[in-house]
Amino acid sequence: MKRLLVLAVALLALGMLFAGCGGEEKKGEQVLKIGTMSPLTGPYAADGNDIRQGAEIAVEVFNEAGGIPGFSKIEMVSEDTACDPKQAVAAANKLINEKVSAVVGAYCSSSTIPASETLAEESIIMLTPASTSPKVTERGLKYMFRTCGRDDHQAPAAVKFMKDVEHVKTIFIVDDKTTYSQGLAEGVAAAAEAAGIKVLEHDHVNQGDKDYSAVLTKVKAAHPDLFYISLQNSATGALMVIQARRMGIDAILMGQDAVYHPKLMEIAKADAEGMYCTFGAIDKDAPKFKEFQTKYTAKTGNAPGAYSAYSFDSATAYLMAVKAAGTTDPAKVRDELLKLDFTGASKQISYQENGDSGSNYTVYKIQGGKFVPYWNSLTGEKY
Amino acid sequence: MDFFLQQLINGITLGGVYALIALGYTMVYGIIQLINFAHGEFFAAGGYMGVILISYLSSQGLHPYACLVISLVLSMGYCALLAMAVEQLAYKPLRQASRLAALLSALGMSIFLQNGLMLTQGVYDRAYPTEITSGGFEVGALSISYMQILIVAVTASLLVGLNILVFKTRIGRAMRATAQDKVMSALVGINSNRIIALTFAVGAGLAAAAGIMVGLYYGSVNYTMGFVPGIKAFAAAVLGGIGNITGALVGGLIIGMVEIFAAGYISGEYKDVFAFVILIGVLYFKPTGIMGENVDDTRV
Numbered sequence: 001m002k003r004l005l006v007l008a009v010a011l012l013a014l015g016m017l018f019a020g021c022g023g024e025e026k027k028g029e030q031v032l033k034i035g036t037m038s039p040l041t042g043p044y045a046a047d048g049n050d051i052r053q054g055a056e057i058a059v060e061v062f063n064e065a066g067g068i069p070g071f072s073k074i075e076m077v078s079e080d081t082a083c084d085p086k087q088a089v090a091a092a093n094k095l096i097n098e099k100v101s102a103v104v105g106a107y108c109s110s111s112t113i114p115a116s117e118t119l120a121e122e123s124i125i126m127l128t129p130a131s132t133s134p135k136v137t138e139r140g141l142k143y144m145f146r147t148c149g150r151d152d153h154q155a156p157a158a159v160k161f162m163k164d165v166e167h168v169k170t171i172f173i174v175d176d177k178t179t180y181s182q183g184l185a186e187g188v189a190a191a192a193e194a195a196g197i198k199v200l201e202h203d204h205v206n207q208g209d210k211d212y213s214a215v216l217t218k219v220k221a222a223h224p225d226l227f228y229i230s231l232q233n234s235a236t237g238a239l240m241v242i243q244a245r246r247m248g249i250d251a252i253l254m255g256q257d258a259v260y261h262p263k264l265m266e267i268a269k270a271d272a273e274g275m276y277c278t279f280g281a282i283d284k285d286a287p288k289f290k291e292f293q294t295k296y297t298a299k300t301g302n303a304p305g306a307y308s309a310y311s312f313d314s315a316t317a318y319l320m321a322v323k324a325a326g327t328t329d330p331a332k333v334r335d336e337l338l339k340l341d342f343t344g345a346s347k348q349i350s351y352q353e354n355g356d357s358g359s360n361y362t363v364y365k366i367q368g369g370k371f372v373p374y375w376n377s378l379t380g381e382k383y
Numbered sequence: 384m385d386f387f388l389q390q391l392i393n394g395i396t397l398g399g400v401y402a403l404i405a406l407g408y409t410m411v412y413g414i415i416q417l418i419n420f421a422h423g424e425f426f427a428a429g430g431y432m433g434v435i436l437i438s439y440l441s442s443q444g445l446h447p448y449a450c451l452v453i454s455l456v457l458s459m460g461y462c463a464l465l466a467m468a469v470e471q472l473a474y475k476p477l478r479q480a481s482r483l484a485a486l487l488s489a490l491g492m493s494i495f496l497q498n499g500l501m502l503t504q505g506v507y508d509r510a511y512p513t514e515i516t517s518g519g520f521e522v523g524a525l526s527i528s529y530m531q532i533l534i535v536a537v538t539a540s541l542l543v544g545l546n547i548l549v550f551k552t553r554i555g556r557a558m559r560a561t562a563q564d565k566v567m568s569a570l571v572g573i574n575s576n577r578i579i580a581l582t583f584a585v586g587a588g589l590a591a592a593a594g595i596m597v598g599l600y601y602g603s604v605n606y607t608m609g610f611v612p613g614i615k616a617f618a619a620a621v622l623g624g625i626g627n628i629t630g631a632l633v634g635g636l637i638i639g640m641v642e643i644f645a646a647g648y649i650s651g652e653y654k655d656v657f658a659f660v661i662l663i664g665v666l667y668f669k670p671t672g673i674m675g676e677n678v679d680d681t682r683v
Contacts, residue, residue: 043607045506177652204652208611210601213393214646214654221386235508235605242602246519248526267510267603 032071032328034059034315035095037088037105037115038130040080043208043233046263048107050305051129052078055104057295057308058315068323081115083108083232092118100124101328104314107307108232109133110179116144123330125337127318129310132257133180137355143330145337145351147314147344148307149280149359151180154256155187157361157377158278162226163195165363165375165382166252172224173202174215174240178232184256185230200224207232212243220249227251234261234306238268245271252276261306265369272366281362281373282309282346292345313344317351385524390647391640396531396600398639399538403593404616405623405631406545407586413626414562414582416482420489421469422590423613424496425462429591430604431500432458434509437595441512455537455595459588466587467580469496475576493609500606508603530600537596541589542632548585549628558582562626615642618662624672633673637661 036055039048059076067073077098079091088111095103096118102125106112112131119126120141127145128136134152137144162168171192175185182204189199200222203215219227227249231237237259244253253275255264260279265272283289292312296304321336322328341350351357365374373383404426411419436454441447473492477485519528549555560568561578569575597612598604619638623630638658645657665672 041501041506043605045501046508049506174651203650205646206652206655208607209651210597210608210612211393211397211642212651213397214390214643215651217386217389217393217647220389235603238508238510238603239601246517246526246528248521263507267508269510269513 030071032068032074032319032322033077033098033100034074034318035077035079035098035100035103035105036311036315037079037081037091037095037103037111038107039083039111040078042082042084043235044083044107046235046261047130047233047258047305047307048081048083050308051105051107051311053296053300054129054304054308054311055315057292057299058312058319060299061295061316062319068319070326074319081106081108081111083111085110085114088112088115089118091115095119096122096124101322101330102127102318102333104129104311104318106131108178108180109136109183112136113139116141119143125318125330125333127314129314130307131180133183141355143334145314145317145355145357147310147317147346147349147357149257149361150356151184151187153359154278154361155184156191157359158188158228158254158256158363159191159195159197160377160380161276161278161363161375162192162197162254164380166226168197168225168252170198170200170222170224171226171228172200172219172222172251173228173230174212174219175202175204175230176207176209176232176236177204178207181230181232181256181258185228188228188230205231207236209236210239212240213247216240216244216247216249219244219251220247224251227253229253229255229259231255232258234259234264235267238264238266238272241268241275242271254278257306260364260371262303262371263305265366269369273369275366276374277364277366277371278361278377279306279364279371280310280347281360281376286343286345288343289345309344309346313346313349316344317342317349386647389525390643392525392527392531393647394640394643395636396534396639397643398636399534400593400597400600400635401612401616401619401639402632402635403538403541403589403596404612405619405635406542406628407590408617408620409623409625409627409631410582410586412620414558414579415474415478415565417474417485417489418617419474419583419586420486420613420617421473421492421496422586423609423616424493424500425466425587425609426590426594426597426612427500427604427606427609428465428496429458429462429587429594430598430608431504431509431594431606432461432591433595433598434511434604438512447512451595451599455592458595459591462587462591462594463584466583470580470583475579493613497606497609504606506606508605510603511598513602530596534596534600537592541592545585545589545628554578554581615658618659622662622665622672624674627672627674630672630674637673 036052038051059074081088081091092115107130109131112128116126125143129147132151173185175181189202255277257279260277321333324336325332361377363375364371375382407422433454437450440450473488557573557578561575565575619634620631623634642654642658646654
């Protein structure tokens with residue numbers, strides 16, 4: 001008898017729990033939920049938090065402007081991927097349970113790809129602000145969009161710069177074996193060979209290493225004209241730059257978009273002077289970027305990170321599309337996304353059929369502790 | 384030849400850092416047979432305390448070397464206190480429990496401290512001021528930075544200090560006695576709880592010094608920085624014969640050298656593999672570690 005009573009109470013309690021969350025919300029008072037996923041912890045937490053905050057600003061801007069008709073307000077849910085494929089899939093499932101209608105993220109291509117498969121099953125739109133692997137949009141997923149550029153555009157752009165501008169004859173490449181950094185480094189090696197630049201060696205280090213003295217001693221002994229650094233993280237990039245300069249390596253230093261971050265100069269300081277990095281062109285004098293920068297700095301106390309503007313634009317693009325469609329129905333929002341052509345904080349954005357938005361890699365030079373646009377890969381001209 | 388010598392210098396520097404961290408593992412293991420997995424976090428905390436203090440002191444216009452010495456002493460003290468608190472909180476209540484419980488508690492503490500560091504200091508890397516760290520000289524084709532000399536010098540002097548503490552003082556004798564037999568040494572009037580806390584404090588102080596050295600050498604610190612060197616230093620301690628102070632030094636140097644030479648002559652991606660292959664080999668053929676035979680006499 002007693003057991004029955006306990007069971008009954010337990011069932012009642014459970015019932016109440018479900019009643020609590022089951023209530024259909026009335027039309028017109030629906031909350032529009034979008035999710036972000038990025039590495040909020042672990043070695044890539046810096047870029048990951050930039051992504052979360054960028055999207056947050058976009059949501060804030062829309063809420064302040066009166067929201068979107070048909071929705072009571074816009075909410076954002078953030079999940080941590082830690083740049084780990086398994087955790088990214090778990091994050092995707094959590095966001096599905098939260099009933100988000102779109103996801104901005106992730107950061108590492110190796111997380112974005114499995115997460116996007118999970119989201120695709122539920123027809124949830126995913127817009128990545130930072131994953132540059134060609135595979136992200138080459139799998140034919142209908143609801144996958146990309147706001148940043150592609151590695152197979154970045155590698156040739158970097159090599160073209162080496163050949164045409166710096167007249168480099170020999171290079172030494174180091175990557176840290178992530179899907180992204182190694183893929184890009186291999187792309188650079190192939191493009192360099194094709195362009196007649198000799199790749200002296202392509203070596204690897206491990207993620208999380210702090211001591212690069214061994215590999216840098218090799219670089220020094222090889223005397224390359226240019227030392228290409230393809231690491232997943234700007235902080236480790238800074239470590240490599242510092243150690244390279246202190247060891248007396250006088251080769252031209254070049255990095256890529258994951259190394260491109262204000263933190264690079266903050267750590268490497270004078271040692272980073274004169275280094276080149278490829279990154280999607282962001283016009284920092286454009287009113288749209290300035291506006292974003294002001295809001296971002298006011299909210300976070302930091303200058304926008306490398307991918308903040310891309311993340312802001314990804315969320316903005318989605319919200320604009322929902323506003324135009326008047327619904328979160330993925331098929332209709334997709335049509336609206338493809339129709340978009342707007343000036344974002346990062347660049348002019350118009351998505352193509354495969355979800356890409358075009359690459360516009362620019363070579364930046366570090367001068368006076370700042371990334372200064374140096375060479376435009378689209379025109380082949382110096383700024 | 385130059386290439387070899389340069390790699391040798393790199394190896395000694397890295398090995399010195401591993402040795403400093405390994406000493407803490409070995410001392411704590413020697414006295415209470417606990418592998419303190421939170422030890423790498425003391426290293427990270429020391430590095431952070433160093434960057435905070437050095438940045439502050441140098442903004443006050445102090446001479447860079449004065450900043451360094453003051454910060455070194457203060458962060459070692461801070462980490463010593465932190466380690467004693469951790470010991471009180473996480474290990475002392477479990478002293479009579481199974482070893483597994485203490486080990487799990489150590490793992491938990493490691494995660495707790497790492498996250499504490501992340502929440503209080505942020506996820507971004509913190510940069511050390513560079514006035515102290517830059518500069519060096521060339522000998523033929525070899526380049527030696529002042530930081531490399533500093534690391535070796537600090538490691539050497541701390542080791543000498545530790546040896547004096549353990550083998551020439553009353554406290555050291557009490558430590559050795561406690562390591563041999565806690566109950567018996569308590570019976571002859573040694574406060575074993577105090578000695579254990581002190582061992583933790585000394586080990587953490589050494590790790591803090593290593594944290595500052597690494598921060599200065601590499602230019603920045605990060606809240607995850609304790610994990611990988613922690614594991615490597617643990618390997619070094621086991622390799623040298625866990626519980627043995629000289630063993631920790633030898634093990635640290637070996638792991639550092641192997642890592643650098645593997646990266647230099649084979650490839651950077653295999654260096655960790657080689658370090659651990661050697662570890663496994665030693666454990667297979669000589670489970671007590673290299674200096675293992677006289678564990679009972681000299682362990683702490």
